[in-house]
Ligand SMILES: Cc1ncc(C[n+]2csc(CCOP(=O)(O)OP(=O)(O)O)c2C)c(N)n1
């Protein structure tokens with residue numbers, strides 16, 4: 181790693197605030213050969229695709245087309261293909277809702293997969309863009325399920341991360357399990373990023 185890399189990584193860690201602890205805990209909990217599937221969610225776009233070390237191309241699973249929700253199905257496929265290694269999926273609450281049926285596949289096939297759901301009560305990236313560029317919010321604050329109850333209803337083990345200190349024990353235990361776990365990250369309880377993430381996309385002229 182050169183000095184420039186170190187500066188870029190340090191600046192990014194600073195911007196993502198408490199989520200840096202999650203990035204560290206995910207990498208520490210999983211062996212280098214574990215598949216890391218990321219859906220299209222702020223934690224993936226801001227640090228999962230940039231700061232989280234990926235050691236082999238085969239462990240890098242990402243829906244390149246950018247459609248939300250596909251990450252869980254892709255992760256289940258990867259986990260079933262690599263039963264001796266844990267797999268981790270990063271998903272947003274909004275994206276997970278689009279492909280919620282995959283939870284039943286997870287509950288049925290029971291692969292060695294940790295599903296980390298980042299719950300910010302809506303379409304966070306669009307919320308950030310509306311807050312930054314527009315004077316009102318529209319269609320971004322959404323009803324989300326009670327994830328503990330949802331896990332219970334589908335027969336999935338459940339754990340919650342609500343503080344930086346929860347990240348390592350929860351993710352280590354989930355990765356050590358030989359089946360699925362639904363891990364909810366309560367982003368309201370965890371606290372905001374220092375700099376809200378907005379993607380580098382051109383907005384239509386108003
Ligand atoms: C199928 C599909 N519909 C809509 C979008 C537009 N879109 C991109 S990110 C996003 C919000 C995703 O919300 P969530 O999964 O909760 O992640 P967050 O941004 O909150 O981290 C939406 C609606 C998309 N990429 N794909």
Ligand SMILES: [Mg+2]
Nearest residue numbers: 272273302304
């Ligand atoms: Mg969300």
